[in-house]
Structures are given as C-alpha cells and as structure tokens.
C-alpha cells in the first residue's frame with residue numbers, strides 16, 4: 001500500500017475545561033477527497049487547526065510523507081504544502097483579488113502584483129476551473145467568488161493538501177456543484193482535499209473516505225464502499241435522528257406580517273427588493289425558498305429596521321413599521337435571527353451573560369440606576385442556557401469559542417425568550433450538525449405552537465418542506481411562488497428558485513434578467 005501523504009497520530013488538544021481532541025489518528029492519501037464528519041463540538045476544526053499549524057498539539061505527531069513535522073505557525077504548514085480555507089474568510093475587502101492572493105508572500109509587494117504573478121494565478125485558475133477577475137476588489141465579490149480567491153491563494157502558495165471548513169455552508173446549490181467539480185479536478189491532479197462538513201448527502205456524493213469524530217475521539221473511518229447515511233449517523237450520534245417532524249395542524253390566525261410592494265436597495269445601491277409582496281399569519285411558518293443573494297437578507301433587514309424601505313410598506317399587525325428604528329421594531333415584538341450569527345446576531349468578544357441581554361439590557365428588569373443588576377443578568381443566563389441546552393463551560397467566557405450549534409441555540413434562546421409576535425430567521429441550521437439541526441427545528445415548531453408568525457428563509461428545501469405550512473419562492477427580489485406545503489412540488493420550487501419562468505417573461509418584456 002502507498003504511504004499516506006499525511007498522518008496524524010494520537011493528537012491531543014486541550015482547552016481550559018475541554019478535551020477537544022483525545023488521541024485522534026487520521027490518514028490522508030494523495031489524490032483523495034477525505035471528509036471529516038462529527039457533531040458540533042466533536043473536535044473537527046480543532047484537529048484541522050492542528051494540521052494547519054494554528055494550534056500546537058499537547059501530544060501526538062504530524063507526519064508528512066512519513067517524516068515528522070513540528071509546525072510553529074500556519075506559515076510552517078503552508079511551507080509544507082498544507083493550506084486551510086476557513087469558514088470565515090480571511091481576505092482584505094478593500095484590496096483587489098490579485099493583492100489578496102499575493103499578500104504576505106515574501107518578496108512580493110501586493111501593490112505590485114505584476115503581470116507574471118497574474119499570469120501564474122490565471123494559469124492556476126484555468127487548470128482547476130477557478131477563474132476570477134484579478135482586478136476586482138474583494139468587497140465586490142459574491143461569497144462563492146471570495147471562496148475561490150481563498151482556494152487560489154492556497155494553491156498559489158503551493159498547497160498540496162487543501163483543508164476546507166464547511167465550504168458549502170455559504171454557497172448556493174449551483175456554486176456548491178461547481179466547487180465539487182473543481183475539487184475533483186484538484187484531487188485528480190494529485191492534491192489531497194480534506195472537507196469538514198455536516199451534509200451527509202455531500203459526503204455520499206464526493207468523498208472517497210470519511211473519518212468520523214465523536215466527543216473529541218475517533219469514532220471510525222469509512223472506506224468508499226462503506227459510505228452511507230445510516231452508518232455515518234450511527235458513528236456520529238449513536239442514535240437515530242428524526243427524518244420528519246409531527247405537524248401541528250391547528251388553524252393559523254390573522255395576518256401578522258405583510259410586505260406590500262416593498263422596494264429596497266442592496267449595499268451596492270442596486271434594487272434588491274422589487275415590489276416584494278407577502279404575508280405571514282399567526283401560528284404559521286412561511287418557508288421562503290431561494291438561492292441566497294436574491295434579496296432574502298435585505299428583506300429580513302428591512303423588516304428588522306436595519307435597511308431603508310424605498311417605497312411600499314412593511315406592516316406588523318396592520319401597523320406600518322417601515323423605517324422605524326430597530327429598537328422600536330424589537331419592542332413591537334419582532335425577533336430576528338440573522339444569517340451572520342457571530343457578526344450581527346451575537347457579539348463574539350462578549351460573554352453569554354452579556355449576549356443574552358443585548359436586546360433588553362436597558363429595561364428596568366436588568367438596568368439599575370448606574371449599573372446592571374448582576375443577579376438578574378446571571379439568573380437570566382443560567383435559566384436560558386439550561387432551558388435551551390447550550391453547552392458552555394463558563395457564562396463569563398467570550399462566546400466566540402462556542403461551536404456553531406451552541407451559538408445558534410444561544411441566539412435562539414435570546415430571541416425566543418422575548419415571546420415575539422414575529423420571528424424572522426435566516427438559514428437557521430447552516431453549519432449545524434444533524435443533532436443541533438433537530439434541536440433548532442424543534443424550537444421553531446414550539447414557537448409556532450405559541451402562535452408566533454415565523455418567516456423562515458432558507459436554501460435548504462428539505463428544511464422548508466419539513467417545517468413550513470406555506471412555501472414561498474423568492475427570485476431577483478420578487479415573490480415568484482406561494483403554495484400551501486401540501487400542494488408544493490419540490491421540482492417546481494427548485495425551478496422557480498432558478499427564475500426559469502420569470503426569466504422567460506423578462507426576456508419577452510425585453511428587460512434585463514439581472515439588475
């Protein structure tokens with residue numbers, strides 16, 4: 001048998017109070033796509049950070065082609081051909097693509113990203129299907145394009161082992177398809193691809209081998225012919241996970257949220273909501289399907305008071321809330337779980353006590369004459385953390401160290417505990433493992449039972465069909481479909497998401513398909 005390209009042997013990594021990796025072994029072969037699976041907090045990112053030189057292991061060895069390596073920094077790992085593309089991209093937004101790719105390279109001034117460098121980057125792009133406009137500023141790029149820049153940056157530095165942390169979590173289904181084709185091309189050219197993911201269908205579609213972690217330990221390795229969803233779930237969770245939820249069939253109430261011909265602009269000043277019209281009723285989940293980037297985020301921001309309504313109205317229980325301040329909208333009973341949990345939903349540097357009162361610290365319940373009422377703040381956090389089963393070693397620790405699932409539970413705990421009339425939630429299970437996804441879905445179904453109107457924005461049609469009473473489709477800032485879930489058809493919804501019929505109508509009207 002050929003020698004593994006990378007071997008991790010007995011890796012141990014401890015954090016205060018947590019054994020994140022407990023004697024984990026991992027073999028990676030050249031030319032393979034190797035998936036790392038495990039529930040939130042099982043130690044996947046920690047193990048990959050050890051391999052990428054970000055963390056020094058407390059025990060264990062890293063072997064490259066059979067030779068032991070000691071990485072003191074990511075620079076050492078990169079020099080050995082190991083590069084990691086993180087979930088949160090590490091690009092400098094005001095710089096161009098070329099500058100970002102060459103940034104930090106010895107001897108290259110990024111201001112002088114010259115012809116030769118550009119030719120080299122273009123060649124890599126062509127070879128692996130990763131073409132990008134080198135002169136574009138990073139802030140102008142879509143999420144998928146930014147990810148491409150990160151990958152090309154690693155390839156440019158000679159990476160032979162590319163670690164991708166949940167790369168499809170932020171991509172549209174089409175972009176994810178393209179990424180997989182490109183990864184396959186890289187693997188065929190001899191690179192090893194290590195993929196951290198929660199999506200079992202992706203693993204089935206693309207992985208050559210799978211390593212499963214559970215509670216910091218190695219739970220098992222599946223060879224290609226052993227990869228199937230049931231076995232992966234068994235190794236990951238050790239129990240069955242609901243594939244369907246029981247539906248609450250109580251009748252829905254009156255209209256809570258109404259968008260009446262709302263128009264708004266995106267960050268680039270282009271129209272992103274175009275006469276958007278929809279409504280959500282009491283005790284109803286409207287699942288809004290759509291490829292991200294079709295105005296969903298902006299719609300949620302308009303409802304939450306974070307984006308200007310240019311024309312049209314946002315009505316809450318028949319009252320016009322367009323362009324009211326976020327605080328007023330919160331006080332009127334609107335809860336919001338944004339796409340960007342750690343940037344917008346929670347403050348990474350603050351602890352759980354502080355994050356859990358971010359929306360109501362000014363209220364007499366928590367606010368004394370000069371200082372916060374520390375006992376009330378602590379009681380609130382202790383109760384919510386227990387009730388929502390957030391795994392956290394200390395309420396005083398910055399929440400940035402929590403796993404994705406625990407962050408989302410913390411955020412939902414804060415939002416749900418305000419007993420909202422309307423909950424707007426975007427991609428609630430993005431990046432979460434199946435156990436945490438189930439927990440989050442159950443919280444939303446419980447909220448529906450309490451008669452809250454829920455606008456659930458998602459790209460995951462399984463999620464929408466599991467939870468929603470009605471399925472809406474958004475394309476290019478407009479509602480292009482609206483069906484009771486029983487009458488919704490997966491294929492039709494998928495087609496509407498790509499704008500197929502709308503695109504045809506547009507062409508007939510001689511209007512451009514994209515603004």
Ligand SMILES: Nc1ncnc2c1ncn2[C@@H]1O[C@H](COP(=O)(O)OP(=O)(O)OP(=O)(O)O)[C@@H](O)[C@H]1O
Nearest residue numbers: 015020039040041042043044045046401403404405
């Ligand atoms: N810098 C840190 N300080 C303290 N604890 C940490 C740190 N990084 C991770 N942990 C803890 O180590 C454990 C493993 O975390 P890790 O992020 O590796 O899990 P994961 O499997 O990648 O989770 P997810 O799927 O949510 O990304 C968790 O309990 C986490 O809270």
